[in-house]
Structure formats: C-alpha cells, structure tokens
Amino acid sequence: MTPQPTDLKLTTPDCLQIQWSDDELREYRVNDLRENCPCATCREKRKAPPPQANELQVISKAETEPLRITKMEAMGRYAYAIHFSDGHDSGLFTLESLRELGSVVAS
Numbered sequence: 001m002t003p004q005p006t007d008l009k010l011t012t013p014d015c016l017q018i019q020w021s022d023d024e025l026r027e028y029r030v031n032d033l034r035e036n037c038p039c040a041t042c043r044e045k046r047k048a049p050p051p052q053a054n055e056l057q058v059i060s061k062a063e064t065e066p067l068r069i070t071k072m073e074a075m076g077r078y079a080y081a082i083h084f085s086d087g088h089d090s091g092l093f094t095l096e097s098l099r100e101l102g103s104v105v106a107s
Helices: 030-035 040-047 095-100
Strands: 005-012 015-020 025-029 069-075 079-084 092-094
Touching: 015 030, 025 030, 025 095, 030 079, 092 095
Parallel strands: none
Antiparallel strands: 005 015, 015 025, 069 079, 079 092
C-alpha cells in the first residue's frame, strides 16, 4: 500500500514539504512540480520539438511572476490537484508520482 501524506506545508513560497505515513519527509520545489505536471497538455508540450531560436513566445502576466502553489486539493486517497499561480490547475499528481518527485530530507 502506498504511504499517505500526513502533513503538507509550504516551508517557503517555492518549497512544498510532505510528511508521509512511513515517516519519510520529502521536499518539492514548486518549479519542479510544475515542470513535471502529469496532465495531457503538459505531457504533449514536453514531447514537442523545442521552438526555433528566433521564435518568440507570448506569455501571460501571471507567467512573469514567481511560480507559487495557490491551492492543493486531495482527490480521494490517491492524488492531489495542484493549482499554480500561472493559472495551470489540470494536473493530478498521484501519490505514487509524488513519492518519485522531490528529495528526501535527512532526519
């Protein structure tokens, strides 16, 4: 059985910490979570070829600000929906994927 989160907290505006039921403590950089979003749109963007060097990308005002988590919602006992300050909120991070991301904090 997959360990369950027992405590979630933002230790800094750009760092999430999750304490797991098996006593493992992991830290997650908000940028890393956003870059690893599991939604279909983000998976397709990661597979797409890189833009050409002379191609300019239009970004929204929210994308110019530091990336933050604005909300996290438990989805049953298997995942979290993470809402980011850039407006993205469609990725469901399973507990299994969260255990693979981030880094273990030494006790």
